[in-house]
Amino acid sequence: DAKTTQPTSMDCAEGRAANLPCNHSTISGNEYVYWYRQIHSQGPQYIIHGLKNNETNEMASLIITEDRKSSTLILPHATLRDTAVYYCIGSTGGTSYGKLTFGQGTILTVHP
């Protein structure tokens, strides 16, 4: 699975869009990009995933560059409850189980 690189921490003002970058330059053609987040002391929560097209759901948008070497998770109107660690994960899903390799993620702090 692809190695992903994320900034250690980011800040965002409440109500503004939070844009979280992820580099995955070694990603292979059949690897999906997953985003999970972990709010303090809780279990990780699925946000979104995509292969090469941009994706949007009720929580966030995922923008993947054309060369697939990087992506950006967008929380359109960040709230204080979005303060969490955000994990970008590359996974083929091709194993017999859902292999998710969690790195250290980005600590997003949303300020009032």
Add this chain to the structure above:
Amino acid sequence: NAGVTQTPKFRILKIGQSMTLQCTQDMNHNYMYWYRQDPGMGLKLIYYSVGAGITDKGEVPNGYNVSRSTTEDFPLRLELAAPSQTSVYFCASSLAGGLYTQYFGPGTRLTVL
């Protein structure tokens, strides 16, 4: 649905003691997983199961055992606890493997002294 539940929430063990961490899901998911998370780190897979009666090792299985006698339950057994097993343990489940979303429980915080 309660989703994925874990008990206990917290536990302190002495070195050499044993215990079982309980995990139950009510979503009729076939796949279940156990992860551990050390302070400031990401999650690491301990064991997983693709269905009742079938389990397999993940990245860090040493010191742990699992069983899966029912679809709903996936207990994790620690034998001869060691300080290196101090961690937060998360159970997760998914409908199937591959690209299916994993749903996580609230975690069990274990300290071994």
